[in-house]
Amino acid sequence: GLETAPVTAGQGGEATFPRSALLYEPNGQAAVYVTSGVLTFMRHFVDVDTITGQVVIVKSGVTPGDHVATDGAEELLGVQNGVGEET
Numbered sequence: 001g002l003e004t005a006p007v008t009a010g011q012g013g014e015a016t017f018p019r020s021a022l023l024y025e026p027n028g029q030a031a032v033y034v035t036s037g038v039l040t041f042m043r044h045f046v047d048v049d050t051i052t053g054q055v056v057i058v059k060s061g062v063t064p065g066d067h068v069a070t071d072g073a074e075e076l077l078g079v080q081n082g083v084g085e086e087t
Contacts, residue, residue, distance in 0.1 A: 003071035004035055009064040010057055019054045021068040022046075023077050033069040033076045034062060041069055041076055 010016045021032045030048050033041040046061030062068065069076060 001072060002039070002041075002069055002076075004067040005070045007062045007064050007066040007068060014049065015058050015062050015064055015066075016055050017058075017062065017068050018070050019051060019056050020070040021073060022048070022051075022056050023073055025077075030061075031077070032062060033073050035067045035069070043077075043080060 005018050005021065007015050007017045017032065023031050023033075025031055030046050031043050032046055034044050036042045044061045044066075046056075047059040049057045049059045051057070
């Protein structure tokens, strides 16, 4: 099951979202999956500013109003990177 949460604006207008949405590519690049339609997600690379508790503040990559995958995002990353596929 996939769950999502909205990206919100922090006190300074910066984009914030739950830490559970934050993923890391094998090369260390931070990413999230943003809904682009019904059961459709697009990977967005984000520039993390800070992580405070369970909240991520980013400099770029998403905007308030977007919705990010918070539960099931790891599976999306695995599918995109071909994890579990037979070669």
